[in-house]
Amino acid sequence: MERIPVLLIGKTLLVTMQSDLHDKVALALQEELAERIIKTEAKGVVIDISALEIVDSFIGRLLANTAEISSLLGARTVVVGMQPAIAITLVELGLGLQGIQTALDVDRGIALLAKGNEQGWGHGRSKLDDLDAIRRFK
Amino acid sequence: MRTESRLSTVLAQGGDPLLEEWLRLLIAGTGARKALIVESKLREQCREFLAALTAIFSNSENAAHLEFRGAIGERARDVLTQVSRERGALGFTPSETALFVFSLKSPVLARLRAHSEKAVDSQVLFDDIVAFNDLLDRLGLFTTEIFQRSREEVILRQQQEMLELSTPVVKLWDGILALPLIGTLDSARTQVVMESLLQEIVATGSDIAILDITGVQTVDTLVAQHLMKTVQAARLMGAECIVSGIRPQIAQTIVHLGVDLGTITTKATLADAFRLALRHRGCAIGALPALATPV
Numbered sequence: 001m002e003r004i005p006v007l008l009i010g011k012t013l014l015v016t017m018q019s020d021l022h023d024k025v026a027l028a029l030q031e032e033l034a035e036r037i038i039k040t041e042a043k044g045v046v047i048d049i050s051a052l053e054i055v056d057s058f059i060g061r062l063l064a065n066t067a068e069i070s071s072l073l074g075a076r077t078v079v080v081g082m083q084p085a086i087a088i089t090l091v092e093l094g095l096g097l098q099g100i101q102t103a104l105d106v107d108r109g110i111a112l113l114a115k116g117n118e119q120g121w122g123h124g125r126s127k128l129d130d131l132d133a134i135r136r137f138k
Numbered sequence: 139m140r141t142e143s144r145l146s147t148v149l150a151q152g153g154d155p156l157l158e159e160w161l162r163l164l165i166a167g168t169g170a171r172k173a174l175i176v177e178s179k180l181r182e183q184c185r186e187f188l189a190a191l192t193a194i195f196s197n198s199e200n201a202a203h204l205e206f207r208g209a210i211g212e213r214a215r216d217v218l219t220q221v222s223r224e225r226g227a228l229g230f231t232p233s234e235t236a237l238f239v240f241s242l243k244s245p246v247l248a249r250l251r252a253h254s255e256k257a258v259d260s261q262v263l264f265d266d267i268v269a270f271n272d273l274l275d276r277l278g279l280f281t282t283e284i285f286q287r288s289r290e291e292v293i294l295r296q297q298q299e300m301l302e303l304s305t306p307v308v309k310l311w312d313g314i315l316a317l318p319l320i321g322t323l324d325s326a327r328t329q330v331v332m333e334s335l336l337q338e339i340v341a342t343g344s345d346i347a348i349l350d351i352t353g354v355q356t357v358d359t360l361v362a363q364h365l366m367k368t369v370q371a372a373r374l375m376g377a378e379c380i381v382s383g384i385r386p387q388i389a390q391t392i393v394h395l396g397v398d399l400g401t402i403t404t405k406a407t408l409a410d411a412f413r414l415a416l417r418h419r420g421c422a423i424g425a426l427p428a429l430a431t432p433v
Contacts, residue, residue: 080376084336087371096370103376104343127378128403128418131345135420 004029006036012044012113013037013075014106017052026059030066037073044113045070048106050081060095067100078102080109101130111137144262145270146195148249149188156245157184163241167234174228183221187242190214194273204273206280218277222284226292235285239278246270305331307338314415315344316408320353328364332371339377346415347372350408352383362397369402380404382411 002025007014013036015029033045047063049055067077080103090097103109115133149156161177161184168175190213198204206214218239225235247267254263305327308316317335321327335347349365351357369379382405384392392399405411416422 079374082375084333084340084371084375087336087374088332090374091367091371097374102374104339104345105376108376126403127373128346128414131378131418134345135418 003032006033008036008040008042009110011042012046012110013040013042014046014048016048020054021052021059023058026062030062030069033066034069034073037070037075042075044110045075045077046106046109046113047077047079048081048109049079049086050083050105052086053083055086055089057093057095060090060093060097064095064097064100067097071099076101076113078109078112080104080106103130103134108134144253145250145266146192148246148253149192149195151253152188152246152249156249157181157188159245160184160188160242163245164238167237167241168230174230183217187214187217190217204269206273206277214277215280218281219284222281223288226285226288230285232282232285236278236281239274239281243271243274301327301330305334307334309338309342309344310348310412311416311419311421313342313344313346313419314412315339315342315347316350316412317347318350318353318408321355323354323361323364325360325364328361328368332364332368335368336371336375339372339375345377346418347377347379348408348411348415349379349381350383350411351381351388352385352408354383354388357388357391359395359397362392362395362399366399366402378403380411380415382406382408 002018004015004017004025006029007016013033015033017029036042037045045066047066049063052059063079067079070077078101079097082102101112103112111134112130115137161181164180164184165175165177190211194204194206194210194214197210205211221238222235225238247270250266250270251263254266300321306318308318310316315335315338317331319331323331335349338344339347349368351365354361365381369381372379380403381399384404384406403414405414413423
């Protein structure tokens with residue numbers, strides 16, 4: 001079965017999703033990611049979905065769950081590179097992914113994680129605070 | 139003598155005097171828009187239409203029900219389509235457009251009577267008149283249909299143009315986009331707005347987008363919901379939206395409607411929103427310190 005590579009960069013795991021994501025592959029990824037976080041003691045996860053062109057409610061839910069699992073394991077998750085069509089679909093599906101942090105590209109995603117981990121993650125942080133964090137890191 | 143051939147004989151014998159009489163009636167009936175008519179062109183169209191009518195009369199199989207829908211009436215339909223579209227574009231009323239057909243009735247009927255005086259069969263004459271009237275009525279309705287269709291095409295095109303014109307995404311600064319919204323926000327327009335904004339965010343790699351609703355006349359729950367969706371979608375992509383230009387009445391409406399815009403950053407004016415956005419980009423705008431020497 002094809003699998004999605006999970007790369008470790010410093011204390012961050014980078015996952016790049018492929019164009020067509022089957023439900024089984026996505027579930028396997030969720031499991032593997034959880035194991036890798038424990039094994040590598042990663043403090044952050046960047047999920048790059050810029051190659052993803054189609055998303056359904058299942059994958060949307062899965063992204064939200066993955067983020068929640070990761071943060072339970074002590075790693076922040078940032079979803080980066082979401083395409084406009086996917087963003088619109090998710091919003092129309094009612095999946096706002098409120099708990100997830102997002103960034104425009106991998107670069108900014110890593111910057112966000114680095115700065116956030118340094119400052120500590122407070123509750124009620126707004127998106128604008130995140131943008132500040134990215135800018136200061138750069 | 140068959141009916142259709144008698145009608146076509148009348149038309150053929152009518153020749154130029156018939157054409158001139160019809161033209162005179164046409165121009166007289168046009169009223170205020172007389173100046174817009176080019177007589178030579180109109181004469182050409184009339185001549186073409188008379189020829190097309192003659193073809194219908196001499197080729198119809200059923201004398202009592204003259205048909206213009208099929209291949210026989212193609213020429214007539216072409217002329218009428220051309221005339222209707224022209225008049226529609228020039229701002230004629232539907233009645234003035236249908237007049238093109240209806241004003242032909244009286245000269246032709248007068249000639250038909252003169253022609254039939256020798257035949258003196260009132261029944262045949264009556265049948266002729268009914269068949270002719272019936273055909274012209276349907277042709278008149280046809281012009282009105284075409285007229286309306288051409289108008290609808292104009293409306294549709296304008297709607298499309300408005301949709302495209304009304305959604306410019308402006309780059310204010312490195313990483314700051316602005317989207318001045320104008321007019322009424324319905325579902326179709328919001329969809330276009332949302333898509334063009336998100337595309338632009340990707341294309342320019344901008345973090346912050348300012349949605350300025352100064353030009354939006356009314357905000358109801360639907361519009362508010364559309365705004366929320368746009369902001370949510372932008373957030374999913376990693377950008378943040380600031381909503382600006384909320385007028386006092388609109389602020390009141392939003393509160394009265396019980397719409398919760400709590401998670402969205404809002405500002406009263408575009409200037410305020412821009413200042414906030416700049417601050418988050420690590421920039422600021424201020425007065426220059428007084429220059430030491432005059433330039």
